[in-house]
Amino acid sequence: MFRFPRPTAIGQLRFGGRLGWARGAIGALIGVALAAVFGLTVPDAYHWPWIVAPVGASAVLVFAVPASPLAQPWPVFGGNMLAALTGLVVGHVIGLPVLAAGISVGLAIAAMTYARCLHPPGGACAILGALAASSPGGGWMSLLLPLGLNLAALIGAGWLYNNLTGHAWPHIPVQAPPMPKGTWAGSYDRADLDAVLDEWDEVLDVNRQDLDSLFRAVERRVLRRWEDDLK
Known part of the structure; x- marks a missing residue:
């Protein structure tokens, strides 16, 4: 079926x-x-x-x-x-x-x-x-x-x-929190993100700042998991 x-x-x-x-x-x-x-x-x-x-x-x-x-x-x-x-x-x-x-x-x-x-x-x-x-x-x-x-x-x-209903409109991009120093997470710069977007040469239906915040949030989640595994 x-x-x-x-x-x-x-x-x-x-x-x-x-x-x-x-x-x-x-x-x-x-x-x-x-x-x-x-x-x-x-x-x-x-x-x-x-x-x-x-x-x-x-x-x-x-x-x-x-x-x-x-x-x-x-x-x-x-x-x-x-x-x-x-x-x-x-x-x-x-x-x-x-x-x-x-x-x-x-x-x-x-x-x-x-x-x-x-x-x-x-x-x-x-x-x-x-x-x-x-x-x-x-x-x-x-x-x-x-x-x-x-x-x-x-x-x-x-x-x-x-x-x-909890969705700011006009949309307000999420502000990515600063990453802890001394970790691999957050090691890329926004210039790296801009360079990749320029290389792709595609129009993406997402705000650049939202995209950066998403990557930062994923990195923080991975970092927390690593810290929990080391405990």
Whole structure:
């Protein structure tokens, strides 16, 4: 009989233990519901959407992995809005949705990266912008206004819920305690960590300071085990 594999230790750490998924699921429910309520304040006469689909993807990041650099308030708001604006501009300039969609996503990634607000759901917002630009009545505010309202509500819910459930948001990196002198543990410098990250040349979805603190905590745990074994 097929059985689903058990979560790995890394998965448990990222999601806050065995019930971390429940905390994230409840938070996403609250956040998306509040975003929908805010979206419904848009007058029906304009025929604008009351909720924009990429907000659901943003909710997964905000509530399931609130420590991620991609899930912080500025990437959530700035990334989505900047990407949507990019899509609208490209859509109006090119006019061919099939071509505009791809160009919009590429330019949105560049814009979000330089604005320090890279956010994966922004790719979907860029496509929505490109499509909205070519649709009848696809004005700028038909996407930007409901999206802005949805995101404002989501960010407010994320700030309140995450902090009430023990996850500081915006995320505050853990400060690694100093290591005892005269031990091998903690012998590496942050310059070593930076050098390895430069050699890998990969974008990791973890804060550099959190990564350093994680390594320091593992080293301290190993050191305590060694000390216990010597007793």
